[in-house]
Amino acid sequence: MDHSIIELKGLTKRYGDFTAVDSLDLSIRKGEIFGLLGPNGAGKSTTILMMLGLTEPTSGAVQVCGMDSTVNPIEVKRRVGYLPDDVGFYEPLNGRENLLYTARLNRLSLSEATSRVDHLLERVGLRQAAGKKVGKYSRGMRQRLGLADVLVKNPEVIILDEPTLGIDPIGVREFLELIVVLSREEQITVLLSSHHLHQVQQVCDRVGIFVGGRLLAEGGVSDLSRALFSDKEPYLIEVGVDTVGLGNGADRIAAVAGAVRGLNHVVSVTVDAGKLCIGSEEDVSADVARIVVNAGMGLTSLMMKEYGLDDIYTKYFEGGEVYGKIA
Incomplete structure (x- = not known):
């Protein structure tokens, strides 16, 4: 996934004195699932409209599939x-018509x-x-049909704007699984705009806040x-x-506990009521399990908490500060 299929450089959209999108730089690779996160009015939909050529930017450049x-x-x-x-x-x-x-x-x-319609109806589970x-x-069902509708022309990129609103949990899971399959098997680039953090975290390779x-x-x-969260040990293992x-x-x-402290990336180890609580910079759960078993002890549980998208999203809203980009 080295080839960029969406390139935005200094993209800005103003409506009078109001700036809807401010100097946006973004590169999305072919076959990637990228999540656009943010509250209503954050600029997500305006960015999508500029990508589709439905509204002109005030300044900056937008390239999709190598075209302006x-x-x-x-x-x-x-x-x-x-x-x-x-x-x-x-x-x-009807759906087929x-x-x-x-x-x-x-x-x-x-x-x-x-031929294509019959194939797509089968693919999205609406045959x-x-x-x-x-x-x-x-x-x-309408959202599944909508996905089939955008796939009719065999696109290189699909943009989904809050596609799971009003769908029951099982329907959401099946819809997201279908998105992942399309991306992995057909190398379709997916841009998913949503404020449902847990759904985005399930399927997206990268996110933009x-x-x-x-x-x-x-x-x-x-x-x-x-x-x-480097100062808070990004991985917590119990x-x-x-x-x-x-x-x-x-x-x-x-x-x-002493052997675990000697592992690379381990920051802290405490013992509490027969449990080891480990803070680390990387996932060392496999190494910890090996140490416990080799010591002849029974491993009764192993749980890892990694700071998730909820924590990250909240952190970026603390003061609205710009923390930077991680490639």
Whole structure:
């Protein structure tokens, strides 16, 4: 995933005295799932509109699939699929008829359109509902049909704007799993705009945090966690051990704690009620488990907490400070 398929440089959009997007620099690689995070009014939707050539930037440059979205908006739209938070369909038509209509608008021949539509209905799990009128579809079914709709033209990039709003938890999980499969198997680049942090963390390779029109941070969740919480030990590991029948249990635990302290990246080790609490800069859980087992002790539990997207997001809102970008 070395090739950048989206390049934004100094991208700015002003409406009078109001700056919706402020000097945005962003590079998204081919086949990557990138999450745009931020509250309403943060600049996410305006950024998407500029990528699609639906609004012109005040200054800066935007390139999608190697083309300037401002100069060649039609060409960009041919290669990019966009799924808004509420998809519009012809409700008296069934799902298959709606997709065939989109395929014909994209100049696919009837035979090619029929083949592709049937394939996509199968892919998004709507084959059984293909003959059902869209007006009778649930919210989750409409979003699945919307995903099939943007895939009809075989895009290189798909942009999803709050795609899981109003979908039940099972539907959300299945939708996100489908997004991951599309990215991994077909190398489709996915731009996911959302404020549902746990969903973004599940599927995105990298995230960008938007506040007040500015991109405050970008990077992988682990990288951002290490950069922000290095003073708090980004990995916290709790290990339960069993010394029953071994004798001198406290001494054995103390010896194991000493061995763990000697591991690279370990910052702190404490013993509390027969448990080891370890703070480290990297994930050393496998090495810790090996030390416990080699010492002849029972390993009863091993839990690791890594600071997640909730913690990172909250940190960036403390004073609205710009902390920087993590590549």
